Amino acid sequence: MQIFEEMQARGHEALTLLHHAPSGLKAALAVHSTVLGPAIAGVRLRPMDEQEALKSALTLSESLTLKAALAGLNYGGGACVLLMPDTGVDDPHAREALFRALGRKVRPLQSLVVLTEDIGVTPSDIAFVAQETPATLGVNTDTSSVTGYGVYRGMKAAARSALGSESMRGVRVAILGVGAVGRTLAEHLHREGARLTVADERAERAEALADDLDGVTVVGADDLLDVPCDILAPCGYGHSIHSADVPRLQCRLIAGGEHHPLSRRGEDAVKEAGIMYIPDFAINAAGLIAAATTLTPEQAAERVYGTVSRIVNVADQVGKPPHVVARRMAERRIDLIGSLGRGA
Structure with a gap:
């Protein structure tokens, strides 16, 4: 996949790669649009390779832009796709570290991006993110x-x-x-x-x-x-x-x-x-x-x-x-x- 060509064709604003070795964080954060407001980025965690993660982030973020606009929300669209850490996330402390690392990495972007849950991610995970950045939604929503x-x-x-x-x-x-x-x-x-x-x-x-x-x-x-x-x-x-x-x-x-x-x-x-x-x-x-x-x-x-x-x-x-x-x-x-x- 030619990333820049894909971004230009879909109208994306940004694609950021996030990495924190101790927690195993590897993530693609795509921002499709901030025209209506900060980009709501659904956070997704499931086994996939790097190419699939990049493609998913781009397609999901475009969908979120259209979803937020059609729903009458003052948000744009984003997506954050996490690769499954090599050691998994069964250990509760490892899971906490993963999502707090995500929050720490996203904190400088909090004026542009708001994170919420998607596949494989729970409100408890977003609560960990919220310990590191205020840019979250859905902590209390199933x-x-x-x-x-x-x-x-x-x-x-x-x-x-x-x-x-x-x-x-x-x-x-x-x-x-x-x-x-x-x-x-x-x-x-x-x-x-x-x-x-x-x-x-x-x-x-x-x-x-x-x-x-x-x-x-x-x-x-x-x-x-x-x-x-x-x-x-x-x-x-x-x-x-x-x-x-x-x-x-x-x-x-x-x-x-x-x-x-x-x-x-x-x-x-x-x-x-x-x-x-x-x-x-x-x-x-x-x-x-x-x-x-x-x-x-x-x-x-x-x-x-x-x-x-x-x-x-x-x-x-x-x-x-x-x-x-x-x-x-x-x-x-x-x-x-x-x-x-x-x-x-």
């Missing part, structure tokens, strides 16, 4: 469960247009990835009477969910895209649906909690296939909204419901795909509010 509930509400809003009704009773939903967000989504759908098929790269998580929820079908992660369903909900680590996979899909709506489940080419492919796609930055924003405001989890989820409803209504009116409409809405707010600071 963002994963709030995000999952928001995805559920956004899915219902989209289903009104895609399926003719927002009721999930009897609707076939295939969920790829049942970590914290996917599991919460599954629980809400199951409660309403949806027919669930689930899969996860860690098969034991899918099996555990099926043990807890009656009537849930488990398939392999490689097989889920072939499952006939009404709604496909990607809730994994990103890029779960490759453009070459689109002909396999047997759904009418894609709506899930995963960041960037589709590439731009994949978005074009699902459009050609007649599948409605609600982009991640529109539907998985509830956790971010709750962390960044005084709204309750329920209020944050209802804001997602309202946003998705507005997107699909405008999409129906203008005859454009929802993912195109959502991006234009976010970019328009950035342009309009950003112009105030330029004296225009």
